[in-house]
Amino acid sequence: EDQVTQSPEALRLQEGESSSLNCSYTVSGLRGLFWYRQDPGKGPEFLFTLYSAGEEKEKERLKATLTKKESFLHITAPKPEDSATYLCAASGGSYIPTFGRGTSLIVHP
């Protein structure tokens, strides 16, 4: 059974304080590793797809990386508008993404 575990569950940062979110996955034959951002009362918003170990993707202050067992979402010099829940999902042989419980990020001004 595919499993995705995210840590920490919650993270509080000061504006400008860089940090990383972790996503550990166990899937049979990784087809894709996905990162989403979810604001309160909204649906998840797609950020990145990573397909193979060593791959990296960047978007503004966010950078996602992938190894054979985990993915990291690095947040550089975050701003209050980066506050949200970040969801990780991994798809294996079924191509259906299994989601983690998410990391709730709060960035204080």
Next chain:
Amino acid sequence: DAGVTQSPTHLIKTRGQQVTLRCSPKSGHDTVSWYQQALGQGPQFIFQYYEEEERQRGNFPDRFSGHQFPNYSSELNVNALLLGDSALYLCASSHRGYNSPLHFGNGTRLTVT
């Protein structure tokens, strides 16, 4: 370009009742997936529709059923509602489905009393 739209946004039902939720996919997308998200949890896969057929199903009972129409829109039906069915129901669309990123609507908040 309209994204994924879901209706209604909120719904309150009583135990034992039946509910139908609706979803219109993003323009150009032909695959629709439904997820259930309980408070503080990640989305849980219910099922996926492609070419008007249920292509895959998660670990949900038969009380959960769906349909996809020729215009790719979709419905989720839940019969004999239980208190535990209270959740945010998310519809996601994708192109061809296999490994394409999912584009989500803002969900329907279902409360069962």
